[in-house]
Amino acid sequence: MDLQHTQSPAVQDYTPELRALLLDYTLQLADTSLILGHRLSEWCGHGPILEQDLAMANIALDLIGETRSLYQYAAELEGKGRSEDDLAYLREAVEYKNPLLVEQPNGDFAHTILRQFLFDGFHFFLLKDLQNSPDQRLAAIAAKAFKEASYHLKWSSEWVIRLGDGTEESKRRLQKAIANLWMFSGELFMMTDTEQQLAQAGIIPDYATLLPQWEAHVAKVFAEATLEVPQNVFMQKGGKTGRHSEHLGYILTELQYLQRAYPGLEW
Amino acid sequence: MTTEEKIWKLLEEVSDPEIPVLSILDLGVLRQVQVQEDGRVQVTITPTYSGCPAMNTIAADVKLKLLSKGFNNVAVDLQLSPAWTTDWLTPEGKRKLEEYGIAPPVEPNGDIHALFGRDPVVRCPRCHSENTKLISQFGSTSCKAHYQCEACLEPFDYFKCLK
Numbered sequence: 551m552d553l554q555h556t557q558s559p560a561v562q563d564y565t566p567e568l569r570a571l572l573l574d575y576t577l578q579l580a581d582t583s584l585i586l587g588h589r590l591s592e593w594c595g596h597g598p599i600l601e602q603d604l605a606m607a608n609i610a611l612d613l614i615g616e617t618r619s620l621y622q623y624a625a626e627l628e629g630k631g632r633s634e635d636d637l638a639y640l641r642e643a644v645e646y647k648n649p650l651l652v653e654q655p656n657g658d659f660a661h662t663i664l665r666q667f668l669f670d671g672f673h674f675f676l677l678k679d680l681q682n683s684p685d686q687r688l689a690a691i692a693a694k695a696f697k698e699a700s701y702h703l704k705w706s707s708e709w710v711i712r713l714g715d716g717t718e719e720s721k722r723r724l725q726k727a728i729a730n731l732w733m734f735s736g737e738l739f740m741m742t743d744t745e746q747q748l749a750q751a752g753i754i755p756d757y758a759t760l761l762p763q764w765e766a767h768v769a770k771v772f773a774e775a776t777l778e779v780p781q782n783v784f785m786q787k788g789g790k791t792g793r794h795s796e797h798l799g800y801i802l803t804e805l806q807y808l809q810r811a812y813p814g815l816e817w
Numbered sequence: 818m819t820t821e822e823k824i825w826k827l828l829e830e831v832s833d834p835e836i837p838v839l840s841i842l843d844l845g846v847l848r849q850v851q852v853q854e855d856g857r858v859q860v861t862i863t864p865t866y867s868g869c870p871a872m873n874t875i876a877a878d879v880k881l882k883l884l885s886k887g888f889n890n891v892a893v894d895l896q897l898s899p900a901w902t903t904d905w906l907t908p909e910g911k912r913k914l915e916e917y918g919i920a921p922p923v924e925p926n927g928d929i930h931a932l933f934g935r936d937p938v939v940r941c942p943r944c945h946s947e948n949t950k951l952i953s954q955f956g957s958t959s960c961k962a963h964y965q966c967e968a969c970l971e972p973f974d975y976f977k978c979l980k
Contacts, residue, residue, distance in 0.1 A: 607955075694867050694898070695867055
């Protein structure tokens with residue numbers, strides 16, 4: 551069943567340049583949610599306890615729902631007859647625009663929680679602002695996803711506190727996760743050329759305004775979790791411009807296997 | 818009764834596949850019904866959560882229901898904005914939820930934006946005690962959280978606030 555979205559802004563009224571920028575940005579947001587959603591869904595049936603297994607599956611579902619809305623919009627912006635499925639299943643790793651953080655492996659539960667926490671804070675403050683975008687479609691998708699992202703951030707923040715201020719073992723594992731993952735947090739806020747142009751046009755927020763909000767939230771949660779905020783860490787980058795770590799290829803191999811092996815297969 | 822009113826009435830019989838006691842009207846998922854001059858029917862629905870897997874089933878059920886009553890040119894559209902909120906659950910819907918064993922959303926202090934704010938007081942749908950505790954923010958479907966009653970020990974679903 552094909553459900554069509556209503557309220558399409560007049561995509562054809564945009565200049566080709568603006569359309570190309572919006573396409574690039576929408577794909578980047580979609581790829582980010584897809585890859586993180588996929589990573590979380592790898593936990594399904596393997597969670598430490600049933601409730602948290604369900605929580606991760608729920609968050610994965612929210613992210614993949616957001617992904618679908620974004621890919622549908624991207625497909626319209628592109629206007630070449632590709633579908634949301636084509637965009638998810640038939641692009642190469644170098645065409646994916648997600649930041650490196652979300653493709654990092656799950657590791658243990660603490661590792662997954664910290665990756666989620668670093669992302670959720672960024673996602674929350676970005677969506678909060680993006681709801682006011684003059685691009686109606688992005689604004690609508692953001693407004694929907696923002697309500698869900700609020701629950702995600704609450705969940706991951708509480709777990710950072712529980713693990714950080716928990717036992718020696720849980721703290722040690724979370725500290726190890728911080729040592730592994732902090733270097734990927736900076737890329738979330740580094741703006742690509744596309745993002746800079748869209749921010750200048752007033753269509754998306756300037757990420758420099760999001761960073762202090764994120765830092766304040768992280769500092770508050772880390773203080774409560776009795777954890778130190780790392781200082782002067784060299785930040786990795788590349789994912790947002792298609793230069794990925796070795797992990798993305800493995801994710802796509804699994805994610806895209808069926809469509810690659812049986813092109814056009816449908817449920 | 819206009820044709821549009823008749824269709825609203827008919828769609829009262831389409832239920833949410835995951836919470837069958839609720840109709841799509843009770844849930845606030847049905848947003849608009851428009852009949853065009855050529856008789857084409859345009860029905861607009863909105864998802865509760867972005868990834869709600871029930872939307873395709875609901876759209877199919879809407880079409881089948883209307884087809885069975887002779888409306889054979891029906892289009893179902895999905896509308897994201899304004900985003901669905903638990904405020905759109907009808908009072909009747911909330912009553913049905915509680916009878917079914919799912920605690921309805923608690924108004925109005927479900928402020929999810931106040932991180933680490935106190936969790937709302939949720940009444941046990943079985944024994945009506947307010948001595949309940951949150952087990953997990955995430956339950957059997959996207960729209961529900963998992964609670965347990967400390968009085969009668971019944972575990973139950975809470976239809977969480979989304980504003």
